[in-house]
Amino acid sequence: MAILRKDLIRELRTREMLISMILFVLLAMVIFHYAFTVKEGADLTYFTGGMLWVTFIFAMLLGLNRSFAQEKDERCLDGLLLCPVDRVIIFLAKTAGNLIFLLLIQVVAVPVFTLFFVERSYVGDLLPFLVVLLLADVGICALGTLLATISMNTRSRDLLLPIIFLPLIVPVLIAATGATTLIFAEGAGFGGLLARVLFLLGFDAVFVVAAYGTYDFAIGE
Amino acid sequence: MKQLVSAPALFVGAGICLVGGLLLAFLYAPVDASSMGFSQKIFYYHVPIAETALVAFGIAFVAAIAYLRTQNLKWDRLGVVCVRLGLLFSLLVMITGMIWGKAAWDVWWAWEPRLTTFLLVCFLYIAYLVLRSVVEEEQRRATYAAVFAIIAFIDVPITFFATRFLPEGLHPVVITAGGTGMEGSMLVGFLISMLGMTLLLVALIRRDLAVEDLKDRVADLKHSIGG
Numbered sequence: 001m002a003i004l005r006k007d008l009i010r011e012l013r014t015r016e017m018l019i020s021m022i023l024f025v026l027l028a029m030v031i032f033h034y035a036f037t038v039k040e041g042a043d044l045t046y047f048t049g050g051m052l053w054v055t056f057i058f059a060m061l062l063g064l065n066r067s068f069a070q071e072k073d074e075r076c077l078d079g080l081l082l083c084p085v086d087r088v089i090i091f092l093a094k095t096a097g098n099l100i101f102l103l104l105i106q107v108v109a110v111p112v113f114t115l116f117f118v119e120r121s122y123v124g125d126l127l128p129f130l131v132v133l134l135l136a137d138v139g140i141c142a143l144g145t146l147l148a149t150i151s152m153n154t155r156s157r158d159l160l161l162p163i164i165f166l167p168l169i170v171p172v173l174i175a176a177t178g179a180t181t182l183i184f185a186e187g188a189g190f191g192g193l194l195a196r197v198l199f200l201l202g203f204d205a206v207f208v209v210a211a212y213g214t215y216d217f218a219i220g221e
Numbered sequence: 222m223k224q225l226v227s228a229p230a231l232f233v234g235a236g237i238c239l240v241g242g243l244l245l246a247f248l249y250a251p252v253d254a255s256s257m258g259f260s261q262k263i264f265y266y267h268v269p270i271a272e273t274a275l276v277a278f279g280i281a282f283v284a285a286i287a288y289l290r291t292q293n294l295k296w297d298r299l300g301v302v303c304v305r306l307g308l309l310f311s312l313l314v315m316i317t318g319m320i321w322g323k324a325a326w327d328v329w330w331a332w333e334p335r336l337t338t339f340l341l342v343c344f345l346y347i348a349y350l351v352l353r354s355v356v357e358e359e360q361r362r363a364t365y366a367a368v369f370a371i372i373a374f375i376d377v378p379i380t381f382f383a384t385r386f387l388p389e390g391l392h393p394v395v396i397t398a399g400g401t402g403m404e405g406s407m408l409v410g411f412l413i414s415m416l417g418m419t420l421l422l423v424a425l426i427r428r429d430l431a432v433e434d435l436k437d438r439v440a441d442l443k444h445s446i447g448g
Binding site for chain 2: 143146147150153154155156160163164166167168170171172174175178195196199202203206207210211214217218
């Protein structure tokens with residue numbers, strides 16, 4: 001809990017990360033707009049889910065690198081490791097910190113992307129949408145935190161993270177994009193959506209457990 | 222296990238099975254009755270290669286767990302050897318799969334569950350090798366590699382399942398819950414090829430482990446003469 005508080009306070013004091021992340025999201029939106037508007041007045045509703053998740057995953061990559069670079073650069077991690085707490089607590093705190101960070105990005109990104117791209121109201125499906133968002137976020141953060149811990153201890157650090165993170169996160173991308181597109185473009189058809197939600201739930205369960213079991217080794221001595 | 226069968230015997234056994242499977246496939250087994258026809262013959266190699274690749278990654282997974290439990294570097298070595306060979310077999314799966322795809326569906330590549338999964342598997346295990354290359358300290362490299370091998374192997378079936386959410390694919394479903402859907406005459410050649418491929422994997426793993434041992438001895442010798 002204290003670790004989480006420390007990260008949050010630090011972030012609130014400097015605000016550097018959050019502001020650049022929000023700018024990153026807005027810029028991504030502009031880039032996507034130019035990249036996908038293939039003809040005058042094209043309807044991008046079907047692409048919005050994909051754009052959102054690509055943006056979130058890349059934003060998360062940047063965020064993960066930073067959240068551990070700070071620890072490493074100022075040798076804070078050594079201090080953390082000396083604390084008389086279970087290493088797994090560090091994992092949970094870091095994951096929670098990254099999750100809050102991702103949610104903050106989404107609070108900005110989702111309304112903006114919706115406003116600019118989605119040509120259909122999905123207010124009625126807001127609840128399933130939030131469920132999908134939260135489930136996918138947990139998976140991304142748990143896996144991302146574990147892999148960032150490994151990559152920050154290697155020689156190439158932030159270069160390595162995307163190489164090991166992206167192939168592993170593809171299942172989440174497929175399921176989350178599919179579910180989000182269903183909600184944005186067609187309204188939540190119960191069958192197709194439920195399968196994806198259950199899948200995301202399963203992914204979270206498996207990887208939180210796997211990360212929980214291996215984190216002790218990943219964080220090293 | 223080491224002295225049970227000699228390495229050359231394994232290679233010879235694998236060779237006999239693979240050639241035998243090939244002969245059976247072309248001379249004994251009937252031409253497939255479905256739309257795939259003659260191109261189905263590649264199936265006798267394609268599928269055994271695929272299963273062998275998965276077996277190699279499975280061994281790497283077990284070795285990773287064993288390493289984390291024992292901290293014995295011999296498990297790490299087994300892991301990296303298996304990943305390397307698994308990657309080789311995966312590339313062969315993709316190549317044979319593409320040849321088959323071209324013959325059967327007239328496309329080199331289709332974004333369908335199995336092909337896509339194997340593509341991701343290749344990326345995953347290439348990442349494993351990249352990860353190893355950027356950690357110098359031996360113990361630490363082994364630990365990270367083991368953690369990643371565990372996570373990667375868990376991800377494979379999940380990815381396969383996720384790709385089912387994508388629009389429908391072309392890949393024939395051969396082995397279903399109801400049985401293999403193969404005639405006996407086809408099954409013989411198939412099983413022999415499978416056995417041959419597995420023997421080949423075991424033989425290659427043993428040879429690679431021996432090579433790694435030799436490397437170590439060379440390094441030790443160099444060290445001892447002050448090189």
